[in-house]
Amino acid sequence: xxxxxxxxxxxxxxxxxxxxxxxxxxxxxxxxxxxxxxxxxxxxxxxxxxxxxxxxxxxxxxxxxxxxxxxxxxxxxxxxxxxxxxxxxxxxxxxxxxxxxxxxxxxxxxxxxxxxxxxxxxxxxxxxxxxxxxxxxxxxxxxxxxxxxxxxxxxxxxxxxx
Amino acid sequence: xxxxxxxxxxxxxxxxxxxxxxxxxxxxxxxxxxxxxxxxxxxxxxxxxxxxxxxxxxxxxxxxxxxxxxxxxxxxxxxxxxxxxxxxxxxxxxxxxxxxxxxxxxxxxxxxxxxxxxxxxxxxxxxxxxxxxxxxxxxxxxxxxxxxxxxxxxxxxxxxxxxxxxxxxxxxxxxxxxxxxxxxxxxxxxxxxxxxxxxxxxxxxxxxxxxxxxxxxxxxxxxxxxxxxxxxxxxxxxxxxxxxxxxxxxxxxxxxxxxxxxxxxxxxxxxxxxxxxxxxxxxxxxxxxxxxxxxxxxxxxxxxxxxxxxxxxxxxxxxxxxxxxxxxxxxxxxxxxxxxxxxxxxxxxxxxxxxxxxxxxxxxxxxxxxxxxxxxxxxxxxxxxxxxxxxxxxxxxxxxxxxxxxxxxxxxxxxxxxxxxxxxxxxxxxxxxxxxxxxxxxxxxxxxxxxxxxxxxxxxxxxxxxxxxxxxxxxxxxxxxxxxxxxxxxxxxxxxxxxxxxxxxxxxxxxxxxxxxxxxxxxxxxxxxxxxxxxxxxxxxxxxxxxxxxxxxxxxxxxxxxxxxxxxxxxxxxxxxxxxxxxxxxxxxxxxxxxxxxxxxxxxxxxxxxxxxxxxxxxxxxxxxxxxxxxxxxxxxxxxxxxxxxxxxxxxxxxxxxxxxxxxxxxxxxxxxxxxxxxxxxxxxxxxxxxxxxxxxxxxxxxxxxxxxxxxxxxxxxxxxxxxxxxxxxxxxxxxxxxxxxxxxxxxxxxxxxxxxxxxxxxxxxxxx
Ligand code: FES
Ligand code: FES
Numbered sequence: 001x002x003x004x005x006x007x008x009x010x011x012x013x014x015x016x017x018x019x020x021x022x023x024x025x026x027x028x029x030x031x032x033x034x035x036x037x038x039x040x041x042x043x044x045x046x047x048x049x050x051x052x053x054x055x056x057x058x059x060x061x062x063x064x065x066x067x068x069x070x071x072x073x074x075x076x077x078x079x080x081x082x083x084x085x086x087x088x089x090x091x092x093x094x095x096x097x098x099x100x101x102x103x104x105x106x107x108x109x110x111x112x113x114x115x116x117x118x119x120x121x122x123x124x125x126x127x128x129x130x131x132x133x134x135x136x137x138x139x140x141x142x143x144x145x146x147x148x149x150x151x152x153x154x155x156x157x158x159x160x161x162x
Numbered sequence: 163x164x165x166x167x168x169x170x171x172x173x174x175x176x177x178x179x180x181x182x183x184x185x186x187x188x189x190x191x192x193x194x195x196x197x198x199x200x201x202x203x204x205x206x207x208x209x210x211x212x213x214x215x216x217x218x219x220x221x222x223x224x225x226x227x228x229x230x231x232x233x234x235x236x237x238x239x240x241x242x243x244x245x246x247x248x249x250x251x252x253x254x255x256x257x258x259x260x261x262x263x264x265x266x267x268x269x270x271x272x273x274x275x276x277x278x279x280x281x282x283x284x285x286x287x288x289x290x291x292x293x294x295x296x297x298x299x300x301x302x303x304x305x306x307x308x309x310x311x312x313x314x315x316x317x318x319x320x321x322x323x324x325x326x327x328x329x330x331x332x333x334x335x336x337x338x339x340x341x342x343x344x345x346x347x348x349x350x351x352x353x354x355x356x357x358x359x360x361x362x363x364x365x366x367x368x369x370x371x372x373x374x375x376x377x378x379x380x381x382x383x384x385x386x387x388x389x390x391x392x393x394x395x396x397x398x399x400x401x402x403x404x405x406x407x408x409x410x411x412x413x414x415x416x417x418x419x420x421x422x423x424x425x426x427x428x429x430x431x432x433x434x435x436x437x438x439x440x441x442x443x444x445x446x447x448x449x450x451x452x453x454x455x456x457x458x459x460x461x462x463x464x465x466x467x468x469x470x471x472x473x474x475x476x477x478x479x480x481x482x483x484x485x486x487x488x489x490x491x492x493x494x495x496x497x498x499x500x501x502x503x504x505x506x507x508x509x510x511x512x513x514x515x516x517x518x519x520x521x522x523x524x525x526x527x528x529x530x531x532x533x534x535x536x537x538x539x540x541x542x543x544x545x546x547x548x549x550x551x552x553x554x555x556x557x558x559x560x561x562x563x564x565x566x567x568x569x570x571x572x573x574x575x576x577x578x579x580x581x582x583x584x585x586x587x588x589x590x591x592x593x594x595x596x597x598x599x600x601x602x603x604x605x606x607x608x609x610x611x612x613x614x615x616x617x618x619x620x621x622x623x624x625x626x627x628x629x630x631x632x633x634x635x636x637x638x639x640x641x642x643x644x645x646x647x648x649x650x651x652x653x654x655x656x657x658x659x660x661x662x663x664x665x666x667x668x669x670x671x672x673x674x675x676x677x678x679x680x681x682x683x684x685x686x687x688x689x690x691x692x693x694x695x696x697x698x699x700x701x702x703x704x705x706x707x708x709x710x711x712x713x714x715x716x717x718x719x720x721x722x723x724x725x726x727x728x729x730x731x732x733x734x735x736x737x738x739x740x741x742x743x744x745x746x747x748x749x750x751x752x753x754x755x756x757x758x759x760x761x762x763x764x765x766x767x768x769x770x771x772x773x774x775x776x777x778x779x780x781x782x783x784x785x786x787x788x789x790x791x792x793x794x795x796x797x798x799x800x801x802x803x804x805x806x807x808x809x810x811x812x813x814x815x816x817x818x819x820x821x822x823x824x825x826x827x828x829x830x831x832x833x834x835x836x837x838x839x840x841x842x843x844x845x846x847x848x849x850x851x852x853x854x855x856x857x858x859x860x861x862x863x864x865x866x867x868x869x870x871x872x873x874x875x876x877x878x879x880x881x882x883x884x885x886x887x888x889x890x891x892x893x894x895x896x897x898x899x900x901x902x903x904x905x906x907x908x909x910x911x912x913x914x915x916x917x918x919x920x921x922x923x924x925x926x927x928x929x930x931x
Binding site for chain 2: 003022032033036038039040041042043044045046048049051078079080083084085088092093095096097099101102103104105106107108111130131133134136137138139140141142143144145146147
């Protein structure tokens with residue numbers, strides 16, 4: 001009972017990929033189970049928790065809701081494409097310094113949502129930050145330190161730009 | 163200890179934060195092995211049934227299936243459970259809840275495993291359902307277990323309850339209900355099992371106590387625990403929900419059967435249906451108070467909905483019994499608690515462990531009393547507050563640090579409380595929006611209590627680079643013990659924190675430190691680390707002595723160096739000392755620190771585990787806004803004053819307070835897994851709602867109340883539970899201030915609040931006539 005496969009070409013974190021995957025696979029499964037890039041997390045597979053948030057064609061999406069065929073021709077950025085230990089993105093740095101991380105399972109998705117938000121709206125207000133993160137659940141932190149971290153990163157990003 | 167600390171009490175960034183923000187850290191569910199299979203569990207269709215027949219041949223015939231297992235494949239004892247191992251790994255004949263595991267498959271892909279599961283034929287004979295703890299205890303109730311439906315009965319009587327009520331000026335009597343909260347850790351139960359090159363079975367699944375998992379697994383598998391290695395760090399949230407075993411025994415069986423690595427990660431739905439929840443309670447409270455506001459008698463009856471299997475339901479009941487009267491002096495008590503089996507899923511450990519339930523009831527009672535007697539809520543609590551040297555309601559003397567008055571004094575000074583009258587108003591433009599400020603107080607035992615093995619353990623290794631690795635069996639699932647341990651070691655060894663590595667939760671590498679639960683992680687592992695570090699200092703001084711041409715007694719140490727007392731320039735670095743071991747052909751030293759948790763000097767008869775000896779205390783305030791047209795509540799601000807002894811890490815402390823407060827907010831207003839006739843009704847995040855960033859208050863003030871506990875590491879206790887416990891009653895008491903409507907049930911959903919608002923309106927109208 002082999003499922004029909006689809007051929008897909010896409011860029012992920014600036015690298016080109018050409019894969020043949022079962023047609024019912026989700027982008028989340030492609031990222032994790034095929035490419036073994038595990039920074040993107042799975043918390044529900046239903047678009048309800050935001051742990052799987054990635055940027056696809058410039059827009060933040062729940063990777064668990066994107067199916068293989070939609071991935072074809074797209075450009076994707078995951079947490080691994082945002083920064084790394086030697087070169088932290090200001091949002092990542094702010095998360096560390098503000099104590100916005102506890103168990104860390106929501107963190108990659110949260111950071112990708114914040115990244116998208118601040119790209120789109122570099123002077124997001126507190127309310128807009130809350131709105132922008134409202135699709136990402138966190139069970140540990142109570143969110144306040146996450147909001148603080150995003151505000152701090154926003155400030156820093158705006159200073160860099162100046 | 164030096165007066166000035168380098169790390170203790172400071173704000174220290176989490177040491178694992180960088181690998182978490184980059185996504186580099188590997189959780190157990192992130193692991194992939196070559197040639198790995200996927201596991202899938204077939205769970206019962208019915209909440210209560212007998213199994214007549216299980217037929218697996220069709221499933222076994224599916225291409226890509228490597229193993230199909232049932233109870234017949236459990237080589238050892240087919241049961242698990244921390245307190246009583248009455249839950250089958252794979253059910254043989256009697257199904258007691260809907261998520262119960264009946265069979266399991268390992269196959270080349272998840273899809274094939276799922277398909278094979280669907281082909282397993284199970285013939286059931288349905289049995290009548292028991293769906294609440296009061297019915298469960300009736301004589302004619304269907305029996306869930308052979309010995310009936312009583313899991314545990316604990317009764318404590320002290321003083322003369324009749325006389326107490328006779329002497330009371332006021333008696334307040336109410337019945338309270340609490341919901342079935344789901345842990346909702348973001349990482350569901352998941353991981354991989356494989357067989358190592360030396361034949362060791364390696365289980366990598368998020369858990370709170372690898373050493374106990376190892377023993378429970380050995381019993382199920384019928385193999386030597388030494389042949390099992392459990393690794394369980396890092397974990398994407400636990401909160402008590404990964405204290406008991408979950409998928410581990412089935413994963414282990416599939417791996418042993420196939421000889422291949424097997425991975426399993428539960429879907430959110432399967433996670434919610436299959437494993438632990440917070441026990442719902444029904445509680446009758448009768449409180450007698452004299453004219454001065456002193457509680458003179460209290461009678462409490464508790465019914466705990468245990469669900470289908472024991473797990474930690476008995477100890478949860480006992481902790482509830484112990485804390486049922488709050489941190490107050492009550493001389494005449496009668497507390498009668500029942501944990502009853504039902505077919506409502508399974509319940510187990512959850513942050514607070516029975517205390518959130520009774521705190522909701524007790525603190526609502528206190529709020530009612532305060533109003534009826536016209537005594538300020540904080541004054542009423544101060545009048546009754548337990549203090550050091552007092553005897554608790556269950557009869558033990560408090561000899562460790564007691565912060566009841568201190569947390570009350572601190573919370574009294576916070577902005578929200580001082581401004582409570584001006585804040586408790588209705589919106590001038592929208593008069594249906596009403597605001598109020600409420601308060602609640604609680605306390606929480608640290609550690610496991612009397613009669614249970616309660617110890618801390620740590621190994622400390624000097625590394626070649628002059629740094630240290632501390633190895634402790636507890637697990638960091640977000641609460642921050644990894645960083646706290648590093649701070650404690652760096653402070654004790656007087657070296658930069660960057661030189662300290664921490665290894666956690668691995669039966670092959672770390673010292674057994676007991677379960678990561680009961681707010682005991684920092685206390686036990688921290689204390690054991692200090693013991694190991696002190697021994698290390700001595701060993702290192704002995705090696706430094708000849709290098710410095712002095713006796714070890716004259717050596718001091720700081721900042722990664724050992725030097726002559728008073729002559730800091732005559733020094734050797736820790737690295738040089740490490741190299742000396744190597745040059746001398748000696749192994750680098752590893753010290754071990756073990757200690758027993760102090761316990762109370764009495765036992766409470768017929769209440770296993772009671773009493774506790776060390777307690778954290780906290781006072782919570784909530785500022786809410788209620789829409790009286792819809793019954794919706796929004797928590798605008800919060801504050802907590804917490805006595806957890808000396809704070810080890812300011813950042814971690816605030817993180818616990820904020821996270822705990824918001825988890826308490828969910829418990830107060832929205833969270834309840836609804837089970838109707840044994841069937842789960844809300845099993846994902848679109849129907850089981852937890853607080854989002856939009857529900858979180860605008861501000862939560864965390865007020866550390868530094869109340870040193872002499873027995874603790876750097877005089878710390880533990881705060882992980884108390885921070886969430888009193889939030890729910892603070893919120894419901896605030897709703898009362900806002901609306902004049904008393905709530906006896908949580909979660910206080912809009913439907914329930916609206917219904918109560920109408921009831922109270924009708925009562926008033928009735929009285930008016
Ligand atoms: S895993 Fe995609 S939203 Fe939860
Ligand atoms: S840090 Fe644990 S879920 Fe957000």
